[in-house]
Amino acid sequence: MTDPQSKAQQLREFFSNRVINQVRQILDLWRYLPECNWSVTAVADLARALEKLAAAAQRFDAKRHQQLAQELLDVLQQIQPGQSPESAQLELLNQKVRLLSETALRHNDKQAAERLIPSKKPVYIALDDEAAAQTIAQQMQYFGIRADVQRSSDEFLQALQIRHPAALVLDMHFSGNGHGLLLAEQIQQQREQSLPILFTYQDQPPDIEQRLSAMRNGATGIYQQSEIQAVISQLEDLLDRTPLQPFRILIVDDSKAQAMHSARVLNKAGMVTEIVNDPLQVLTALAESTPDLVLMDMYMPGCNGMELAKVIRQQREHLNLPIIYLSGEEDRQRQLDAMAEGGDDFLTKPVEARHLLSTVKTRVLRARQLQNLIARDSLTGLLNHTHILEALQENLNRNDGTPVTFVMIDIDHFKNINDQHGHPVGDEVIKNLALFLTQSLRKSDPIGRYGGEEFAVVLRDANQDQATMVMEQLRQNFTKLIHANNRELQVTFSCGLAQWQGDSLSDLVERADQALYQAKRAGRNQVCVAKAS
Numbered sequence: 001m002t003d004p005q006s007k008a009q010q011l012r013e014f015f016s017n018r019v020i021n022q023v024r025q026i027l028d029l030w031r032y033l034p035e036c037n038w039s040v041t042a043v044a045d046l047a048r049a050l051e052k053l054a055a056a057a058q059r060f061d062a063k064r065h066q067q068l069a070q071e072l073l074d075v076l077q078q079i080q081p082g083q084s085p086e087s088a089q090l091e092l093l094n095q096k097v098r099l100l101s102e103t104a105l106r107h108n109d110k111q112a113a114e115r116l117i118p119s120k121k122p123v124y125i126a127l128d129d130e131a132a133a134q135t136i137a138q139q140m141q142y143f144g145i146r147a148d149v150q151r152s153s154d155e156f157l158q159a160l161q162i163r164h165p166a167a168l169v170l171d172m173h174f175s176g177n178g179h180g181l182l183l184a185e186q187i188q189q190q191r192e193q194s195l196p197i198l199f200t201y202q203d204q205p206p207d208i209e210q211r212l213s214a215m216r217n218g219a220t221g222i223y224q225q226s227e228i229q230a231v232i233s234q235l236e237d238l239l240d241r242t243p244l245q246p247f248r249i250l251i252v253d254d255s256k257a258q259a260m261h262s263a264r265v266l267n268k269a270g271m272v273t274e275i276v277n278d279p280l281q282v283l284t285a286l287a288e289s290t291p292d293l294v295l296m297d298m299y300m301p302g303c304n305g306m307e308l309a310k311v312i313r314q315q316r317e318h319l320n321l322p323i324i325y326l327s328g329e330e331d332r333q334r335q336l337d338a339m340a341e342g343g344d345d346f347l348t349k350p351v352e353a354r355h356l357l358s359t360v361k362t363r364v365l366r367a368r369q370l371q372n373l374i375a376r377d378s379l380t381g382l383l384n385h386t387h388i389l390e391a392l393q394e395n396l397n398r399n400d401g402t403p404v405t406f407v408m409i410d411i412d413h414f415k416n417i418n419d420q421h422g423h424p425v426g427d428e429v430i431k432n433l434a435l436f437l438t439q440s441l442r443k444s445d446p447i448g449r450y451g452g453e454e455f456a457v458v459l460r461d462a463n464q465d466q467a468t469m470v471m472e473q474l475r476q477n478f479t480k481l482i483h484a485n486n487r488e489l490q491v492t493f494s495c496g497l498a499q500w501q502g503d504s505l506s507d508l509v510e511r512a513d514q515a516l517y518q519a520k521r522a523g524r525n526q527v528c529v530a531k532a533s
C-alpha cells in the first residue's frame with residue numbers, strides 16, 4: 001500500500017509541475033496584451049487560461065492559486081469587451097499577476113532547477129564541434145536552461161518539425177562554409193514569427209556581409225564559440241517572463257475631457273494613469289505616486305506648462321522624469337522654447353493614438369534604462385550596494401509575516417585568482433557568479449553586488465532552513481562551472497545567511513556577515529547560518 005503521506009507529496013509535485021506550466025502560459029498571454037492593445041481575443045485567451053488554472057487548483061486543493069486565478073477573472077470580467085481597462089483595474093491585475101508569478105515556485109520545490117523564468121521549450125544548439133556543443137548544453141543546464149544538441153542539418157530540421165524551440169544557438173558555418181546562415185534563412189522562411197537565433201563562429205570573425213545576412217535572418221547576437229557566458233546571458237534576457245512593471249503616466253490638464261481622452265488611449269495599452277486637473281496639485285501627485293512620465297498641457301489657469309516643468313526639474317529626484325507637452329500650440333518656436341524649459345517632447349493636439357503611445361513608450365523605456373544604470377553595478381548588472389540594502393529595507397517594511405532571509409556570498413581566495421590568472425579573468429568570474437545567481441534564483445529575489453567579490457541576496461518567503469537548502473545547492477553547482485574557458489580553474493564561494501527576527505537592518509546584515517566570517521574560518525566553500533540575536 002502506498003504511504004498516504006508520500007501520495008500527498010506526489011500530488012503536490014504533480015500540481016507544482018502543472019501550475020508552473022499554466023502560470024508560464026498566463027504570463028505570456030499577459031505580456032502580449034499591451035502589444036495587441038487588449039484585443040478581445042487576447043483577453044478571452046487569458047480568461048480561458050485563468051479558468052483552467054482555477055479548475056486545476058480547486059482539484060488539488062491549492063487555495064492560494066485558486067483564489068488568485070479567480071480574483072484575476074473577476075477583474076477581467078468587469079472590463080467591457082473592446083473597451084479600455086480603467087487604471088484601478090490595471091493596478092489590480094498587475095498586482096495579482098505579480099503575486100501569481102511569485103507563487104509559482106517555492107524554494108523547497110523538488111524541481112528547483114526548473115524554475116518559472118526559463119521557458120519550458122528547449123534551446124537547440126547546432127555547432128560543427130559536437131564536443132563544444134555538449135559543453136555549452138551542460139553549462140546551460142547549470143543555469144536552468146534546457147538545451148538539445150543537434151548533430152546534422154537533417155537532424156536539426158527534423159527536430160524543428162517536432163518541437164518549436166525557444167531559441168537557436170547556431171554556428172554560422174554549421175555543416176559547411178556559410179551553411180548555418182542558409183539554414184537560418186530556410187528556417188525563418190517557414191515561420192510566421194521569427195525565431196531568435198544566437199549565431200556563433202569559431203576563429204574567424206564574420207565580415208560585414210555575413211553580419212548583415214545574420215541580422216536579416218533573425219540574429220539576436222553574434223558570439224565567438226568560447227563566449228559561453230555571454231550566450232547564456234543573452235538567452236536569459238530572451239527567456240525572461242517576469243511581468244513588467246506597468247507604465248505609470250501622470251496627466252496634467254485642466255480640461256477634464258482632454259485628460260480623460262488621453263487616459264483612455266494609454267489605458268488601452270495597459271498603462272496606469274492618474275489625472276491632475278489643477279496644475280498646482282502636481283507636486284503632491286508626484287510625491288504620492290511615482291510616475292514614469294508626465295503628460296502635460298501647455299496653457300492652464302494658475303500657471304503654464306513651462307513654469308510647471310521648471311518647478312518639477314528643480315527637484316533633484318525628478319531631474320530625469322520625462323515630461324511631454326500635449327498642446328494645441330502650433331508655433332514651432334514656442335514649442336522649442338517649451339522644450340528648452342525642461343520638456344522632452346512636444347505633441348500637437350489632436351494627436352493620433354498610435355503616435356501618442358509610441359512617444360510615451362519610447363520615453364518611458366529610455367528613462368527606465370537610465371534608472372537601471374544608476375541603480376546597478378556596471379560590471380554585473382546587479383543592484384549596487386545602496387540599492388540592495390534598499391531592497392532589503394523594503395522587504396522588512398512589508399512585515400506581513402512571510403519570512404525574509406538575508407544572504408551574503410564571498411568568492412573564496414579571489415585574490416589568488418586575480419594574481420594567478422589576471423584581473424580580466426577575475427572580472428569574468430565575478431560576472432559568472434552574478435549571472436549564475438540571477439538564473440538560479442527567483443526573479444522576485446533582489447540580488448546585489450555588495451562589494452568587490454562579495455554579493456548579497458534577499459530571499460523572501462524563505463526561512464533559514466529553506467534558504468540554506470537553496471544556497472547549498474547553488475554552492476555545489478557553482479563549483480562545476482567553467483570560467484574563462486579554463487577547466488583547471490575551479491572557483492568556490494562561502495556563504496553566510498541570517499533570517500530576519502524583527503531586528504534592525506544593520507543587525508540583520510551584521511549577523512549574516514558574521515555567519516559568512518564563520519564559513520570562511522571553517523575552511524571556506526560552505527554555507528553557515530547566523531546565530532539568533
Ligand SMILES: Nc1nc2c(ncn2[C@@H]2O[C@H](COP(=O)(O)OP(=O)(O)OP(=O)(O)O)[C@@H](O)[C@H]2O)c(=O)[nH]1
Binds near residue numbers: 411430
Ligand atoms: N578582478 C577583480 N578583482 C577585484 C574586484 N573587486 C575586488 N577585487 C579583488 O578581490 C580581492 C579580494 O581579496 P581578499 O578580500 O583578500 O580575499 P580573498 O582572496 O577573496 O580570500 P577569502 O575571501 O579570504 O577567501 C582583492 O585582491 C581585490 O583587489 C573586481 O571588480 N575585479
